[in-house]
Amino acid sequence: MSATRATAPPLRVAIAGLGFGEKVHLPALRDCPATEPVALWHPRQQRLEAACASSGLPGSTDFEALLSDPRIDAIVIATPPAPRQALASAALNAGKHLLLEKPVALDAGGVEELQRLAIQQRRCVAVDFEYRAVPLFQQLASLLDEGVLGEPWLVKFDWLMGSRADASRPWSWYSQVEAGGGVLGSLGTHAFDILHWLLGPSSGIQARLSTAIRQRPLAGAPGTMARVDADDIALIQLDLQDRWGRSVPGQLTLASVTRQGRGCWLELYGSEATVVLGSSNQSDYVHGFQLWLAKPGEALRPLEPSPELAYTRTWEDGRIAPVRRLIGWWAEAIQQGRPMVPGLAEAVTSQRCCDLARG
Numbered sequence: 001m002s003a004t005r006a007t008a009p010p011l012r013v014a015i016a017g018l019g020f021g022e023k024v025h026l027p028a029l030r031d032c033p034a035t036e037p038v039a040l041w042h043p044r045q046q047r048l049e050a051a052c053a054s055s056g057l058p059g060s061t062d063f064e065a066l067l068s069d070p071r072i073d074a075i076v077i078a079t080p081p082a083p084r085q086a087l088a089s090a091a092l093n094a095g096k097h098l099l100l101e102k103p104v105a106l107d108a109g110g111v112e113e114l115q116r117l118a119i120q121q122r123r124c125v126a127v128d129f130e131y132r133a134v135p136l137f138q139q140l141a142s143l144l145d146e147g148v149l150g151e152p153w154l155v156k157f158d159w160l161m162g163s164r165a166d167a168s169r170p171w172s173w174y175s176q177v178e179a180g181g182g183v184l185g186s187l188g189t190h191a192f193d194i195l196h197w198l199l200g201p202s203s204g205i206q207a208r209l210s211t212a213i214r215q216r217p218l219a220g221a222p223g224t225m226a227r228v229d230a231d232d233i234a235l236i237q238l239d240l241q242d243r244w245g246r247s248v249p250g251q252l253t254l255a256s257v258t259r260q261g262r263g264c265w266l267e268l269y270g271s272e273a274t275v276v277l278g279s280s281n282q283s284d285y286v287h288g289f290q291l292w293l294a295k296p297g298e299a300l301r302p303l304e305p306s307p308e309l310a311y312t313r314t315w316e317d318g319r320i321a322p323v324r325r326l327i328g329w330w331a332e333a334i335q336q337g338r339p340m341v342p343g344l345a346e347a348v349t350s351q352r353c354c355d356l357a358r359g
Contacts, residue, residue, distance in 0.1 A: 008034070008335050010033065010034055010035055010036040010331075011034060011035045011036065011073050011074050011097070011331050011334060011335075012036050012038045012071055012072055012073045012074070013029055013035050013036065013037050013038065013072070013073065013074045013075065013076060013099075014037070014038060014039040014040065014041060014066055014069075014072045014074075014075045014076070015029070015037060015039075015040050015041070015075070015076045015078065016040075016041040016042075016063070016066070016075055016076065016077045016078065016079055016087060017041075017042070017076075017077060017078035017079035017080075017101070018040065018042045018047060018048070018051045018078075019078065020078045020101060020319075021040075021076060021078035021079075022040075022051050022055070023317065023319075024317065024319045024320050024323050025037075025076045025078055025099075025323060025327075026055060027315065027320050027324075028320050028323040028324035028327050029076070029327060031313065031320075031324050032324055032327050032328050032331065034327075034328060034331035034332065034335070035327055035331050037055075037057060038057065038058075038071065038072060039057060039058050039059060039060065039066060039069070039072060040052060040055065040057050040058070040059035040060075041059065041060055041061070041063055041066050042059065042061065043061055044061070045061055048060075048061055063087065063090065064090075067090060067091060067094035067096065068094070072096065073096065073097060073334075074096055074097035074098065074099070074334070075091050075096050075097075075098055075099075076098075076099045076100075077091070077098060077099070077100050077101065078101045079101075080173045080179065080180065081101075081103050081105075081106060081173075081179065081180025081181075081185060082106065082173065082178075082179045082180055084100065084101070084103075084104060084105060084180075085104070085105040085106070085110045085111075085113070085114060088100055088104070088114050088125075089113070089114065089117060092114070092117045092118055092121045092123050092125075093117070093121065095121065095123065096123065097123050097124045097125070097330075097334050098118075098123065098124075098125045098126070099125075099126040099127075099128065099326075099327065099330055100125060100126070100127050100128065100347070101127075101128050102127055102128060102129065102185075102189045102190070102347060102350070103180055103185045103189050103347075103351060103354065104127055104344065104347045104351065105351065106178075106180050107351065107355055108348055108351040108352040108354075108355050111344060111347050111348045111351050112348055114344055115344040115345065115348060118344060124330065124333050124334045124338075124339070124340050124343075125340060125343050125344050126326065126327075126329070126330040126333070126340040126342065126343055127342050127343055127344060127346060127347045128323060128326060129189075129190060129193045129194075129197075129326075129342040129346060129347075129350075130286075130319070130322040130323050130325075130326055131190055131193070131194050131322070132193075132194075132197055132326070132342055133321075133322035133323070133325035133326045133329075134286055134289065134322050135305060135306065135309035135310055135311065136277060136289045136290070136291045136305060136309075137194070137198075137277065137289075138306075138309050139291060139303070139305065139306045139309055140198065140266075140275065140277050140291060141197065141198055142306075143275060143293070144198055144199070144268075144275075147272075148270075148272065148273050148275065148293070149268055149269075149270025149271070149272060149273050149275065150270045150271035150272025150273065151246060151270055151271040151272075152199070152242055152246065152248045152268065152269075152270045153248070153249075153269045153270050153271065154248070154249055154250075154251075154267075154268075154269040155195065155199065155240060155248055155249070155250040155251070155266075155267070155268055155269075156250070156251050156265075156266075156267040156269075157191055157194075157195065157250065157251070157252045157253070157265070157266050157267075158253045158262060158264075158265045159187050159191055159252075159253065159254050159255070159263075159264045159265075160253065160254075160255045160258040160261030160262050160263065161187070161255065161256050161258065161261055161263065161264075161282060162256070162257065162258050162259045162260065162261050162282055163256050163282075164213070164232055164256040164257050165213075165256075165257040165258065165259045167213050167216065168216075168217060169216060170216060170217055170218065170219040171215075171216035171217065171218050171219070171225075171226040171228065172219075174186070174230060175216055175226065175227075175228040175229070175230050176228075176229060176230055177229050177230045177231075177358075179230075181230035182209075182230030182231040182232065183230075183231055183232050183233065183234055183254045183255060183256045184209065184231055184234050184254065184354050184357055184358065185354065186256065187254045187256070188234060188236075188252075188254055188353070188354050188357065189347075189350050189351065189354060190350075191252055191254060192349070192350040192353040192354065193342065193346055193347075193349075193350045194266070195238075195240060195250060195252070196240075196346070196349055196350065197342075197346075198266075199240045199241075199242050199243075199248060199250075200240055200241045200242045200243055200248075201240070201241050201349065202238045202239065202240050202241075202250070202353055203238070203239050203241070204237075204238060204239040205236060205237070205238045205353055205356040205357055206236070206237045206238070207234060207235065207236045207237075207356070207357035207358075207359070208234070208235045208236075209231040209233070209234050209235075209357065209358065210231060210232075210233045210234075211228055211229065211230065211231055211232055211233075212232050212233055212257045213228060213232060213257060214227065214228050215227055215228055216228055232255065232256045232257045233254070233255045233256075233257065234252070234253070234254040234255075234357060235252075235253055236251070236252040236253070236254070236357055237249070237250070237251055237252075238250045238252065238353070260282075261282070262278075262280055263278065263279050263280040263281055263282060263288075264278060264279050264289075265277070265278035265279075266278065272295065272296070273293060273294065273295055273296075274293070274294045274300065275291070275292070275293050275294075276291070276292040276293075276300060277289060277290075277291050277292075278290065284317070284318040284319075286318035286319055286321070286322055287318035288318075290302055291303045291305070311324075311325070326342075329341075
């Protein structure tokens with residue numbers, strides 16, 4: 001541990017958005033010795049008061065007041081996607097460091113605007129691509145760095161979840177394309193970042209998006225249905241370029257309405273090996289992953305998790321541990337005055353792919 005990390009006071013962080021923000025970011029910030037959650041923000045007073053009562057933290061419905069508080073060094077923005085860019089721009093202009101949920105903005109141009117502003121303001125911005133902080137994904141990254149595949153031939157990525165297969169689940173922002181909803185924004189942003197991180201940049205994207213559940217009930221209005229135009233299924237073909245400049249065909253299938261879907265499975269086929277990383281866990285998208293490897297002529301065999309990559313602590317909610325690890329990286333980047341990875345550069349490339357998939 002560096003002297004800077006050891007002696008620097010904790011980063012004082014406010015949380016804007018109280019869904020994922022309260023359930024995941026708050027316990028992660030509290031566990032990290034380099035950060036201290038100090039305030040909450042939500043536009044609805046009743047929701048804010050409930051969160052403040054359970055957390056013991058002060059809160060505000062006035063975002064400008066939050067930004068003007070000199071005791072706040074940084075802000076986690078975990079709101080729905082539509083207001084995220086405007087809130088992030090205001091926070092950067094107020095001199096706050098940021099940790100943003102994804103999608104960061106509704107299109108790549110919006111992410112690029114934030115990137116320019118962050119550079120101008122010399123602020124550190126992290127983006128919560130938390131799969132980069134999951135131990136078996138990190139172990140797979142190391143294997144690929146070592147060239148375990150030989151010449152990569154094919155990448156197949158299936159992410160088939162059933163979280164929205166219940167047609168009685170109420171209509172929300174997730175049901176609207178213009179609000180940043182849909183499986184492409186929720187899973188696709190992660191999937192593209194995972195592929196770019198593990199293999200390399202993508203091009204030649206061809207996609208077919210569809211909506212299986214075309215209407216959902218409006219909460220608080222019995223018998224009233226609202227139209228759903230956001231995608232809940234995405235079939236995508238793309239070309240990836242690995243670190244040695246070789247082109248690798250890829251196939252990505254995303255769904256949020258597949259009852260008993262197979263979960264998250266990444267298969268990599270090459271001249272020297274086949275590697276599979278997957279989990280069928282439908283209730284927790286981090287717990288349950290296993291990693292397999294096969295050389296030519298061999299059957300797939302499970303690989304033991306690397307103890308060096310293991311979390312020092314886990315929670316019942318599997319999302320907290322990788323977010324806690326990413327928060328530690330973010331705090332360290334701020335203390336050392338260097339860019340954060342994953343940050344806005346990674347968010348731009350991921351969002352460009354989503355934009356291309358939408359046509």
